[in-house]
Amino acid sequence: MTRRIPVVATIVVAAAAAAMIALGIWQLHRAKWKEGLLAKYAAAQNLPPIAWPTVPLHQDQMPLFRHATGVCLQPTAHRAIAGENLSGEPGYSQIVLCRTGVEGPGMAVEIGWSKNPNAPINWRGGPVSGVIAPDSQMGMRLVAASAPPGLETSAPPSLRTIPNNHLSYAVQWFAFAAIALGIYAIALRKRWATEGQKP
Numbered sequence: 001m002t003r004r005i006p007v008v009a010t011i012v013v014a015a016a017a018a019a020m021i022a023l024g025i026w027q028l029h030r031a032k033w034k035e036g037l038l039a040k041y042a043a044a045q046n047l048p049p050i051a052w053p054t055v056p057l058h059q060d061q062m063p064l065f066r067h068a069t070g071v072c073l074q075p076t077a078h079r080a081i082a083g084e085n086l087s088g089e090p091g092y093s094q095i096v097l098c099r100t101g102v103e104g105p106g107m108a109v110e111i112g113w114s115k116n117p118n119a120p121i122n123w124r125g126g127p128v129s130g131v132i133a134p135d136s137q138m139g140m141r142l143v144a145a146s147a148p149p150g151l152e153t154s155a156p157p158s159l160r161t162i163p164n165n166h167l168s169y170a171v172q173w174f175a176f177a178a179i180a181l182g183i184y185a186i187a188l189r190k191r192w193a194t195e196g197q198k199p
Contacts, residue, residue: 003192013184017177024173031166041065041159049129052100052107052142062140065157068132070107070142072098072125079137080117083110084155092117093154095141098125108141112151123148133157 044066052070053063075096083093091113098107110133111123128144134157135141147153 017180020173020177024170027166027170034164064132066132069129071127074099075125078121085113085152086155091115108135108138110141110143110154112147113154114151131156
């Protein structure tokens with residue numbers, strides 16, 4: 001007896017499995033890219049300090065995790081985000097947005113840490129040095145090496161905060177593809193068994 005394979009269903013399942021495999025391969029490439037990026041950031045921690053960039057930078061050009069110095073001419077805004085102090089105690093990092101000149105991208109400075117998200121900020125700007133960290137709004141911010149009165153020094157940025165889960169994502173996509181093909185194979189066997197029982 002000839003076993004019939006449903007053409008449309010087979011095409012749909014094959015296309016879905018192929019897409020999942022492609023996503024898995026893409027995640028493998030992303031994992032390799034992330035490993036290179038983390039190695040670049042690790043090396044940046046040992047490079048000499050630089051001046052805070054005065055022109056906007058593309059994301060791939062940001063000197064993250066590098067020591068830097070800058071001058072806050074005038075604080076213009078303030079926000080607080082979850083953060084840690086040097087002892088690893090959870091609380092709120094106090095970030096001040098600064099004007100750095102007539103033109104340019106400005107500068108975000110994490111001036112310190114507090115348990116209170118609404119801690120009073122008495123900092124009026126000036127020279128600041130620290131380590132450049134990723135920032136969700138500005139792309140990068142300078143985590144100050146010391147805090148002004150009323151705040152504690154923030155923990156410096158750590159590579160641990162940048163996840164590299166792409167390998168596990170790749171494994172998941174490959175597993176999804178294998179499961180989909182396995183389920184379809186079982187469905188075909190049941191269909192063929194049912195067809196074989198028909199007179």
